[in-house]
Amino acid sequence: MGLLLIEQAFNGLQFGVMLFLIAAGLTLVFGIMDLVNLSHGSLVMVGAYLATTLIEWTGSFILGILLALPSTFLVGVVVEIVVLRTLYERDHLDQVLATFGLILFFNELIRIVWGPASLYSGLPESISGHVEILPGVPYPAFRLLIILVGLLVALLIYFIVARTKLGMLIRAGASNREMAGALGVNIRMLFTLVFGLGASFAGLAGMMLGPLTSVEPGMGEPLLILAFVVIIIGGIGSIRGAFIAAVIVGLVDTLGRVFLPMLLRSLVAESTADTVGPALASMLIYILMAGILVFRPRGLFPARTG
């Protein structure tokens, strides 16, 4: 039981850092640019498709990922310039409608280019094995790699936001857009850059998801909902909040899914537990979100905006 708990905690952490990669871009765009971007999940899908195709073309996993990252960045920049720029001054409902349109557009585009069937995306031999995280607990090496990459990216984002000039401008833009603009900051350029960065993080999540799950049209949408839960719990616009909330959501979802049905089975009849357990487990993170919002209406780490 103890070993299983540790292994499940790793699973939760891995799911959490994956959510963080998606939520990081979402919270920056929502918090700094005040834009509700429903199509963020599509960027996860675009990243996964580009990586899968480029890995096949180049024959190298690393090279494929290294090429797919800037490509997803470019897709993000193009989307920002062509579609989103016109939406900043509009209200949230218009943004929701337009970015929902983008979801349909991307799903259909992917279907036209790659077809409706799922793509095959495997792993190179070197990372398809196992590592013993504890004696008697083999753990897939690739999932460990995801945890590592996720933590590194979290550090990188923290460094960019807290220690660089770009980060300073981002924070300035977030707390007072007009004032930053008046002081000579090129807000347009800044927003494009932020959106591109967010897109590449989401794309990176998609690239790492590819070898684990099926690469198919619409694969990003279920993750988007969870990413919204993460940024609401963490506080909109806060990178630190997004990271902590993502890990909490990852752990609660994974551990709840595994241990809640077990717990219920020892309390009520098995057939009832089989029905109620999975249903309750899938509600758990929303219950958590509601609970946190009661005590912290602006999330755990509200960004210092407006």
Next chain:
Amino acid sequence: MKKIIAPILALTMLASPLYAEKVKVGFMTTLSGPAGIIGKQMKDAFQLGLDHIGNAFGGMESSVIYGDDQRKPDVAKQLADKMVKKHQVHFVTGIIWSNLLVAVHGPVTRSNTFLISSNAGPSTVAGRRCSNNFFSVSWQNDQTPEAMGKYLQDNGIKNVYLMAPNYQAGKDMLAGVERYYQGSVSGKVFTKLGQKDFQAEISTLRASNPGAVFVFQPGGMGINFVKQYKQAGLMGSVPLYTAFTVDAVSLPALKDSAVGVLGTQTWSPDLDNPVNKRFVRDFRKKYGYIPSFYAAQSYDLVRFIDHSIRVAGGISDRDALRDAMRLGGYPSTRGNLKFNNNHFPIQNFYLREAVKDSDGSYTTKIIDTVFTDYGDNYAKDCGMKW
């Protein structure tokens, strides 16, 4: 005068089905959304069937009305209404999903139009609510997992871990396995419908140290589960048994990950009979991929309608047509099939293994016959006698 008119009238009445009447078939399936790939296979096979019968059901002038049900019951019902009332089709068919079939079952069968299932076989339409206007050219939902349960039981496999998504079909599948499998169950898990990452469930599964695993994870869920099962290093050490999880729809995305996975099914591309050989060969030639069981059933459907109209000598007499349909014996990819009293086929169930072919493509091969001429368990509740 009267003496002359009567025979002429009789002649025109005889002739009318051949010259004036047209066979109309409403083919509704899921062409958009994530499941669109299944609908595409069904439509491709349906059109191959049309090629093989010269686009003429029973040699008569024919037209097909296509529809996309989007996997939504309400859309399916609207489409069925339109096909029955506006186009006045003789057959409604092509439906993949049980919940959609149940939604259109009442309205279509009551309007005296034939409803033919080419995939779904929910228990509700096989038992007490069976209808003389409903036929299935596929199977009843419980049968495939029952075959799996029988195989596990007969081969003395112990301590099986069961897993399925948390919805009606998932529960039915596990119940089907447990109807024949009497051994111990090392664990039973219902996952979220549409779940993508099964790592947490796989960790728990490994901790319970099962003798074998049975999963029902259709579509994209199956691709994810099998991939992750292999990545967890369990493939090969804990045998994996499946139903509707590894097939020609998921194999192109699974490739080597699925080789060696076992599953039960009524059909496999290597099934040895002339109709099937021609179907698989022509299908691969025309579309460039290996057909799935969905495709085989869809092809059978065309041959079934065609054959029945030929035997009945037309479509104007519904009762004669029904009698012809009940005879079975149409050129099926599964050999010579007979119908049960509830209009579901009585057929064999095979154990198939996912393999890599000599030409490098991934497919399934039959390695055992689990049930011979097997009818479903709901037929006895159906009041129809013929």
